[in-house]
Amino acid sequence: MAGMTDIRAHGRHSIGENFTLPLSALLIIGSLPVVIMLAINRPLMALVYMAVPAMFLLITMPRLAFFIFITVNCIYYPIMMKGFAIHSGDICGLVFIASMTVSWLLRCDMTVDRTRLDYPFLLLIGATIISGIFAYNPGLSIVPAGRIIIIFLAYRAFYALSSRYDARKMIRIYIYALTAFSLYNVVSFLFLGGIYRVFGLSGIAYETLSMIGTPLNLVYAVWAETRKKQLLFTACLAVNLLAAVATMSRGLLLTLVVAGAVVLMISYFRAKRLARNSTVRYIKGLILVIVPIGALAMVAGGIFVPVAERFREISLGRPIGTILLRLSLWKAAIQGFLTSPLTGIGIGNFRMIDTILPHLKFDPVRYYITGMSFHNVFLQYLCETGIIGAAAFLWLVSRTFFSSRRILHQTVLDSDQILPMTAFTGAFIIFITTFYMRAWTWGQEGFVFAFTLSLVAREYGNIEKRNAGSS
Numbered sequence: 001m002a003g004m005t006d007i008r009a010h011g012r013h014s015i016g017e018n019f020t021l022p023l024s025a026l027l028i029i030g031s032l033p034v035v036i037m038l039a040i041n042r043p044l045m046a047l048v049y050m051a052v053p054a055m056f057l058l059i060t061m062p063r064l065a066f067f068i069f070i071t072v073n074c075i076y077y078p079i080m081m082k083g084f085a086i087h088s089g090d091i092c093g094l095v096f097i098a099s100m101t102v103s104w105l106l107r108c109d110m111t112v113d114r115t116r117l118d119y120p121f122l123l124l125i126g127a128t129i130i131s132g133i134f135a136y137n138p139g140l141s142i143v144p145a146g147r148i149i150i151i152f153l154a155y156r157a158f159y160a161l162s163s164r165y166d167a168r169k170m171i172r173i174y175i176y177a178l179t180a181f182s183l184y185n186v187v188s189f190l191f192l193g194g195i196y197r198v199f200g201l202s203g204i205a206y207e208t209l210s211m212i213g214t215p216l217n218l219v220y221a222v223w224a225e226t227r228k229k230q231l232l233f234t235a236c237l238a239v240n241l242l243a244a245v246a247t248m249s250r251g252l253l254l255t256l257v258v259a260g261a262v263v264l265m266i267s268y269f270r271a272k273r274l275a276r277n278s279t280v281r282y283i284k285g286l287i288l289v290i291v292p293i294g295a296l297a298m299v300a301g302g303i304f305v306p307v308a309e310r311f312r313e314i315s316l317g318r319p320i321g322t323i324l325l326r327l328s329l330w331k332a333a334i335q336g337f338l339t340s341p342l343t344g345i346g347i348g349n350f351r352m353i354d355t356i357l358p359h360l361k362f363d364p365v366r367y368y369i370t371g372m373s374f375h376n377v378f379l380q381y382l383c384e385t386g387i388i389g390a391a392a393f394l395w396l397v398s399r400t401f402f403s404s405r406r407i408l409h410q411t412v413l414d415s416d417q418i419l420p421m422t423a424f425t426g427a428f429i430i431f432i433t434t435f436y437m438r439a440w441t442w443g444q445e446g447f448v449f450a451f452t453l454s455l456v457a458r459e460y461g462n463i464e465k466r467n468a469g470s471s
Contacts, residue, residue: 058095065099066161068092071177073447076203084143089444093154100157115159115457116403120396121152127389128347135346136356144348151446158454167458171216171422178213179236182243189246198246205444207252212426212448214240215259219421222267251437259429326375332360333379344386373438400453401431403460410463423459426452
């Protein structure tokens with residue numbers, strides 16, 4: 001036995017040596033180009049060289065690719081190319097999609113699940129491509145048409161990952177990433193004395209990131225399994241709410257108020273029905289804390305005056321400032337739609353709206369309109385993709401919302417309410433903001449859109465399987 005033990009130990013040692021020596025030599029040889037590039041002052045080339053094996057590693061690790069993708073998507077760092085920009089989140093998104101594709105190819109079962117939202121998504125892609133073909137400037141439609149395809153692939157990748165990785169953990173990663181960037185925004189806002197709007201490292205996309213993430217954070221705080229987790233998510237919620245105030249964005253704050261009220265109301269009645277007394281008490285306590293603090297923040301002087309000033313514009317009898325700007329944008333969208341009602345002016349063509357509608361050159365706010373979005377996703381699609389694209393987009397967001405309502409109805413007595421509530425909350429926010437916010441299918445926002453829809457599709461599929469099993 002001793003001899004056998006020695007032989008086995010010797011065998012393990014020999015195998016280890018056989019693998020270690022070639023691997024060490026390979027690492028040394030592979031590192032030489034990096035040393036040479038740094039020596040000749042070519043750090044960018046060295047970074048690209050090292051990025052190749054790093055991407056290969058991420059492609060073989062879907063969960064890590066997802067974590068990096070969600071985090072990096074919160075950073076606005078466009079890499080300018082000729083005629084368009086590539087964002088850091090785009091690169092990480094493509095790596096994540098590639099990772100899930102490789103994982104799918106290596107599976108023994110290569111079947112593809114059909115989801116509740118596939119057909120409306122594919123119709124939207126088709127409508128986008130058609131609008132690009134008949135666009136005033138087809139060249140401007142190439143990037144947006146490609147982006148909606150990538151967003152669909154991201155949706156499918158999120159959906160696939162959620163079947164093998166707990167969706168609750170995926171949402172938590174999003175909340176933690178948002179909180180980290182929110183903390184940076186809060187510190188910046190206070191350091192600047194509260195007189196400047198702060199969007200931080202995320203850029204203007206922070207509105208959308210927070211618009212979805214903060215209400216989901218609220219759901220986790222309300223329905224946390226333990227007191228420790230409840231305190232953690234309450235602290236995250238406080239940071240995210242303060243960061244939302246720092247943006248001074250009326251659209252974001254209005255959405256958070258409406259979505260927050262809906263989440264608390266539904267959660268309150270569900271908790272009472274499930275006899276979750278601790279949840280009922282938490283909701284009552286949260287309302288008693290948030291409402292007075294929110295009211296005080298809006299009426300107090302000092303650092304929150306600019307926030308109150310932006311809301312004061314709404315109460316005036318005549319539109320001024322950004323209210324006037326939005327009305328002008330929406331008017332331009334409708335006028336653009338009338339020039340080509342069926343296929344629209346072409347996806348991505350709004351940047352040249354004053355060329356399509358020359359009279360806009362004399363509009364008092366023409367300077368602000370040029371190059372902006374319509375701040376209304378539905379009108380954007382109506383103008384750029386016509387009736388076909390607007391109908392496809394409306395079908396997608398409405399089907400998502402009504403699917404989430406069914407999820408909520410079917411799980412009214414379930415002990416775990418986190419996934420049903422997050423699915424409904426995300427779908428509800430997307431549905432209402434389609435008519436007054438700026439973006440859902442481009443930029444960093446597009447991946448948040450895909451992530452939210454994948455949660456609804458996965459939970460809807462689970463409900464259908466459960467119903468089929470019980471019948």
